Amino acid sequence: MPRKPGRVPLNIVLGLLMLYFLVPFWWLIVNSSKSAAGLFGGGSSLWFAGDINYVQNFIDLFTYGGGIYARWLANSALYALVGGIGATVLAVLAGYGLAKYSFAGRRFSFAILLGAVMVPTTALVIPTFVLFAQVGWTNTIWAVIFPTLLNPFGVYLMNVYARDAVPDELLDAARVDGAGEFRTFLQVALPMLRPAIVTVLLLSVVASWNNYFLPLVMLSDNRLFPVTVGIGLWQSTASTYGAAGSQSLWSIIILGSLVSVIPLIIAFLTLQRYWRGGLAIGSLK
Numbered sequence: 001m002p003r004k005p006g007r008v009p010l011n012i013v014l015g016l017l018m019l020y021f022l023v024p025f026w027w028l029i030v031n032s033s034k035s036a037a038g039l040f041g042g043g044s045s046l047w048f049a050g051d052i053n054y055v056q057n058f059i060d061l062f063t064y065g066g067g068i069y070a071r072w073l074a075n076s077a078l079y080a081l082v083g084g085i086g087a088t089v090l091a092v093l094a095g096y097g098l099a100k101y102s103f104a105g106r107r108f109s110f111a112i113l114l115g116a117v118m119v120p121t122t123a124l125v126i127p128t129f130v131l132f133a134q135v136g137w138t139n140t141i142w143a144v145i146f147p148t149l150l151n152p153f154g155v156y157l158m159n160v161y162a163r164d165a166v167p168d169e170l171l172d173a174a175r176v177d178g179a180g181e182f183r184t185f186l187q188v189a190l191p192m193l194r195p196a197i198v199t200v201l202l203l204s205v206v207a208s209w210n211n212y213f214l215p216l217v218m219l220s221d222n223r224l225f226p227v228t229v230g231i232g233l234w235q236s237t238a239s240t241y242g243a244a245g246s247q248s249l250w251s252i253i254i255l256g257s258l259v260s261v262i263p264l265i266i267a268f269l270t271l272q273r274y275w276r277g278g279l280a281i282g283s284l285k
Helices: 005-029 034-042 054-066 067-098 107-115 121-135 142-148 152-165 168-176 180-193 195-208 211-220 229-241 249-284
Strands: none
Touching: 005 067, 005 249, 034 249, 054 067, 054 249, 067 107, 067 142, 067 152, 067 180, 067 195, 067 229, 107 152, 121 142, 121 211, 142 211, 142 229, 152 195, 168 180, 180 195, 195 249, 211 229, 229 249
C-alpha cells in the first residue's frame, strides 16, 4: 500500500528531531572513548580516535578524587528515588482528592495549584535557602529532598487524569458495597491511575536527578553533591587549569556525563511497559 504524500513532510520532521536528540548522545559515546590527546589532537568529534580508551577512562572516573564520583552517583540516586517517589505519592493523593471530593475552597485550591505550576522552580530556590538556613537544614540531604517533594505539575496531571479516568459511578458502587474511602481508593481508583502515576514518577525522578541549581545553592560539602553538581565542579576546575598536570579532567567529565544518563534510560525502559500496559487497560475499560 503506497504511503500518503501528506506523511512525507511529517516523517522528515520526525527524522530531523530524532537526529537533533541523538547526535549529542552519540557525541558523548564517541568522545568518552578518547584520551586527552584524542580530544584535543584534532580529528572528527563525531567519530572515534585511533585508540579506544573506555577502560582506562572508566578506571580514572571511579578512582579520581578518592572515588568521589561513585558517591555522587549514590547521592543522585538517593535524591531521585526519595524525592521522586515522595513527590509522586503526594501528587496522587492531592490530585485524586481535588478531582473526586467536594469541599470548601476546592476551586480556590485548584486556582492556587495552577498558579504554582506557572512559577519557575529556580525562582523559589533563594527563598527556600533562606527558610532552611533559619532551621539549620542547609548543607544536609533534606535541603535537596524536601523541596522536590512538591510537584504542582504532577498534582495537576493527576487531577486531570483522575477526573476522567475514574468514574464517579464506580466509586459510588464501591461505597454501596461497604468499602471505605481508603479501600475504595486502593482497590478501585489506584489501578486506573497507573498510567498517570508512572508518568508523574518518571517526570519527578528525572527532574530530581537532573536538578542542579537547588543542590548547588543548598550544599557546600562536596560529599553531598549529586552527580550534576559534581561534574559541574570538575568542569570549572578543568576550565581553570586546562590540560595541565598528569591527567586531563575532560576525558572523565565526558565519560561521567555519559554514565550519569544511563540510569535514566534504564528507568524509562523499565517503567515503559507498565506505562503502555496501563494505557491499554484504560482503553479497554
